[in-house]
Amino acid sequence: MSAEDYKKQGNAAFVAKDYAKAAEFFSQAIDASETPNHVLYSNRSACYTSLRKFREALEDAKQCVSINSAWSKGYNRVGAAHFGLGDLDEAEQGYKKALEIDPSNKAAQDGLDQVQKTQQARQQQPDLGFGQLFNDPNMIEKLKQNPKTAELMKDPQLVAKVLQFKSNPQAMGAEFLQDPRMMTIMAALLGIDLSMGGDDQKEAAASNSEVPKPANATSETAKSETAKPETTKSVPVEQPATSTPAKSEPMEVDEPEQDSKAAADAAKAEGNKYYKSRQFDQAIAKYDEAWKLHKDITYLNNRSAAEFEKGDYEQVIKTLTEAVDEGRDMRADYKIIAKSFARIGNAYLKLDDWKKAIEFYQKSLTEHRTPEVLTKLRNCEKDLKIHEAQAYIDPEKAEEARIQGKECFTKCDWPGAVEAYTEMVKRAPEDARGYSNRAAALSKLMSFPDAIKDCEKAISKDPNFIRAYIRKATAQIAIKEFAGAIETLDAARSKDTEVNNGANAREIDQLYVKASQQRFKPEDPNETPEQAYARAVKDPEVAAIMQDPVMQSILSQAQQNPAALQEHMKNPDVFSKIQTLIAAGIIRTR
Template identity: 40%
Template sequence: MSDKEKVEELKNEGNVALQSGKAQAAIDLYTEALKLDPENHVLYSNRSAAYTKQNMYAEAYDDACKTIDAKPDWAKGYSRKGASLAFMNRYEEAKACYEEGLKYDANNKQLLNGVADCKKHLTGPAGSQPIGNPFTGPGVMDRLSKDPRTKTWLENDPSYRTLIQDLQTDPSKLATSLQDERVLTTLGVLMGIDLNVQMANGDPSSTQNSKVPSSNNPPTPKQNGAAGSQHDSHKKAKTESKAEPDVNLTEAVKLKEEGNAAYKKKDFETAIDCYTKAFELDSTNISFLTNRAAAYYEKGDQESCRKDCQKAVDVGREIRVDFKLVAKAFARMGTSYAKDADYKQAIYYFDKSLTEQRTPETLKKRQAAEKAQKEQERLAYIDPDKAQEEKNSGNECFKTGDFPSAIKHYTEAIKRNPDDAKIYSNRAACYTKLAELALGLKDCDKCIELDPTFIKGYLRRGTILKGMKKYTEAMTAFEKAHELDENNSEAKEGVTSCMMAQRMNRSDPEEVKRQAMANPEIQQIMQDPAMRMILEQMQENPGALQEHLRNPEIASKIQKLLKVGLISIR
């Protein structure tokens, strides 16, 4: 059974398993098929569906991305990716993915339904007056850093940054956060209004929180009595405390900049020391850890690099930082493993990174690691002793006429010792016996490439070309064998038989021309403007031939044209 047939069989078995509710069995079958055909977009799509059934949405997303990479114009890939994103509550991204798929299939029902479903989640129940998440979008952090009401919190209060990140990733938390005056102030900055004032004055749009005091209009003792006065004094002290610059955060940023400068100068020890001190002052900023990991990487301390990356991921998950920062940490970990030639682990962490954020740079690194892993496995598989055993087994099969089995043994021998020219020659002989001339010719070419002095490679190449009725190329091969061994009878007979075949074919000028022009060397000669001019001169003035033959290069080309029968001298 060929690999193609095996892949089809595994895919069908996986489909049956998935339809029967056996999602894990389906995943295993699709995975086995992908080992044989790693570029099959249908297999990635089907496995994505199986992962979804198992509630393994990150894996489903990754396979959906691979589906799109393999076949960008296939709508189902976008349907799979959109579904996995929706299951992870990333509705904005899911909607964009569905809409991207509609560019290739505008009437696809799954994509259209996906867009509609995402819109429902993004806009809320019917009859409401929803707005988009005001905490996301371009320029949000820039506006907060410029407004004096939020600038101090942003620069000096780490909990405020965490609060904003939470609201960016999960807007549903807004309803439970409105009692925090910082949230109301931030909304006011982003929406261009002062919500604190509106709510203090009884804005009907939020009766539940209308009792929240405004920082601009604090309740007076007359309104709330002594308790109100105490509350007002306490809040004033608290606000003043927040307004004070956080020395630790300021110093941490300064240390980071010093670390960056040292890193650029390749002073990695100093850079590591600066990043370490910065993280001690601000343990919520994981960029200090990823920067320190980069310094460890350049220093050659890959273990410390990976520890910092993992710590950055753990801290980032805990405080819910932007997924792009987590993706960066995973990618750096993958790069570190690739540096140590541990490509399996490198691919694992690149995949983790791509699940968080799919970037061309990380995808390229993953592909390079996969290629390096295959080469590593190929080299590890080389074993000349086992290659000789397989070659001997192939020879025994060849003698008994079992050519398919001989090919199998020779192929294994080539994997074990890919630089042995003789094995390619032996396999070429098997292909010739089975009339697989194109495959045999390819093996002969490889044989000659590995050992240009191996006569049998030229003899077998000549025999195959003769069988393909490419007499000119066949004669060249036999002549090369004759040059290597003037006493080789097979080479002499090959040259003679090719010449006779050419003479017989010259009764049909069109056939002569067709065969001659199939030779790349002849094509190159006939396409040379200088040679065409010479041939025209020879036709008009036969005496010009003698003059041109004095030039060794031109004489060689004319002889080749004479040999294939494209020109003749009377």
């Protein structure tokens, strides 16, 4: 498991007040951590303090502040450990250092208040003569040399307890009376000849000496010195080993920490400067530093931006995946999660993985819908279709589909022909024949609008493809779009003259006549000339021609001199209009 995993388990054990297990998890986290982590040492120090292992707590607290001397809460741990050992002056220095770094550190202020109250209580209360007993600077060495106490002094915990009582005689209470080893030591201090006299003499001196019985007094003293729990999210200050343990509270490791947040934001600001100057490696290092100082996935998002600019898209995806996972655990703002998903989509898009990009754009929109990401999604979907279409192109398979379509058409299998020509279009989208051939099959199925669209597509692919013009005009005539058919045929005639020397002129003219005749064909075979004229002028094109001043002048001249009309008809535009009037019955020929 990772250091982060061990840390989470340690936090859970601490909350459950299983301090020994929590300390074990934090030890594993420290071993697994790639770089020294001040928070892990702080957490283990808290566990040791709760277990009353103040020396171990102090060692971890010192390690914590050596790693990060700007972290005020590390000095909280130093102060708490010293206080637990009864070193009030050192505890006071620790808490004052914490407040020097962060004056708003409530836990440090509470701890300092407790230290100062305890110092005051020591000065006001008598030590019942114990202070004088422990006043000898060579006391420990003499006890080690005394046969009655030499064996006892091999126990480091007992030596620590003696030193604790030496620094705080008022702490001696019921625990002193309950520990026979301490009674032996006290007897030695009270009357035994420390110059290594006879045992009988020492025992007599011990039995004749009056041993103070400060049990009640020291119990009251202990009560007066009990520390108040810290009101912040930190482990409270512990009393010396003889006092009642204070109630344990959650550690600050998973709570927002103003000092670590400020340091992280400072690192992020430096990263932003590097990013703007396009020094991406330096920017990434600063964003990493910010993330280690304070868990905010914004720092990971920023790091991914620098990695994106470097072109390291695979790493971008890894960084942002971590951001999403961490963000879920921390219940981060859904808008930030959405941004992470969108950036993953951007990275996949750079890798030409459109399907993955679409997947993560959709995830982003599920978290928070924004127009920008929605536009990216739609564009990506279009690009995917284009990509898939391009990947499907295969000229050889297109030719196979064309032959299959021709066979189906010959057999009058119009649906089969449409299917085969559709495959041809997909395999060779730039080949105009596929669209034109499918238009012919669609016309057989009476699907004229679709046939017209296919012909227009064929013409756009190859403007010189005359067959597409002819098929379009045929379909237009079928749905009685006569004016449109005539316009298509005019274009066909022009192109045919240009590229084929009029090879298709006869077929085009036949369709032209058909379109013109059917356009103005009377429903009543006995229609009079006057009725035909009234019906013709209702046609928009005919009405426009009749209102054209130039045409009015030409028609007026033709009434006086019919030969003049033949001269005007040499003009293609005039010719087309005269043909329209003849088809409409406005001009009658003999």
